[in-house]
Amino acid sequence: MEIPSISSVNSLPLVERTLTKKPASGLDQVTQSFGQVLDSLNQSQLETDGLISKLSSGQDVDLHQVMIATEENDVNFRVALAIRDKLVDAYREMMRMSI
Amino acid sequence: MSFWNSLRISASGLSAQRLRLDMVSNNIANAQTTRTAEGGAYKRQDVVFSPQGPASNLPGFIAARLSNSPVVSRGLQSGGVQVSQVVTDQEAGPRVYDPNHPDADKDGYVTYPNVNLVVEMTNMLSATRSYEANLSVIDAAKRMALKALDIGR
Numbered sequence: 709m710e711i712p713s714i715s716s717v718n719s720l721p722l723v724e725r726t727l728t729k730k731p732a733s734g735l736d737q738v739t740q741s742f743g744q745v746l747d748s749l750n751q752s753q754l755e756t757d758g759l760i761s762k763l764s765s766g767q768d769v770d771l772h773q774v775m776i777a778t779e780e781n782d783v784n785f786r787v788a789l790a791i792r793d794k795l796v797d798a799y800r801e802m803m804r805m806s807i
Numbered sequence: 808m809s810f811w812n813s814l815r816i817s818a819s820g821l822s823a824q825r826l827r828l829d830m831v832s833n834n835i836a837n838a839q840t841t842r843t844a845e846g847g848a849y850k851r852q853d854v855v856f857s858p859q860g861p862a863s864n865l866p867g868f869i870a871a872r873l874s875n876s877p878v879v880s881r882g883l884q885s886g887g888v889q890v891s892q893v894v895t896d897q898e899a900g901p902r903v904y905d906p907n908h909p910d911a912d913k914d915g916y917v918t919y920p921n922v923n924l925v926v927e928m929t930n931m932l933s934a935t936r937s938y939e940a941n942l943s944v945i946d947a948a949k950r951m952a953l954k955a956l957d958i959g960r
Contacts, residue, residue: 770822770825772825787956793959
């Protein structure tokens with residue numbers, strides 16, 4: 709009787725398929741948009757900092773421009789917080805599933 | 808449209824009203840100025856407003872939004888006000904007989920600026936009320952955005 713030799717792990721096709729399975733495309737999209745939200749939040753944060761430093765150094769920038777930039781920054785921050793809360797809640801729900 | 812766009816439009820309104828107030832304060836400060844670099848008395852100045860951006864931008868912007876095509880929202884202007892020109896009121900000011908004044912002409916009359924304090928105060932009140940109206944629009948836009956965030960709470 710012929711005993712086949714033990715082949716290397718890399719050639720096991722079923723395990724390979726399971727290991728390299730991509731996550732669901734919906735979750736990819738959500739994390740990608742969250743990354744975009746964080747980018748725009750960072751952008752508005754930088755703009756607001758620039759405006760505040762210009763105002764405090766006495767350059768020609770209107771007070772209402774600074775306040776509007778601050779407010780926009782605040783709303784962007786709350787949006788990022790809300791999305792983060794939703795993502796964390798979804799993660800916790802998934803983790804609570806018993807195996 | 809995002810709430811950022813309505814904030815930008817109201818910000819342009821605030822800037823325009825503040826510029827108008829600058830004009831009013833300049834007129835009031837120079838109400839007794841009898842000599843200027845161009846010769847003659849100071850003449851009151853006023854601002855002229857016009858909508859910001861070419862008028863064709865708004866229909867294109869709305870059409871792009873409705874068709875869900877990608878829109879460079881921050882670069883596209885779709886509303887707002889700008890100061891298109893500063894006009895000088897050429898009406899002749901009052902002439903007062905005062906031969907001892909250094910700016911008196913050969914007849915002894917001094918020409919004073921055509922600044923009417925009542926008109927300037929009215930313009931100042933109008934600018935203040937317009938400024939506050941723009942502020943309340945900003946407040947409403949901000950509250951709408953924050954209420955929308957409550958959907959996820």
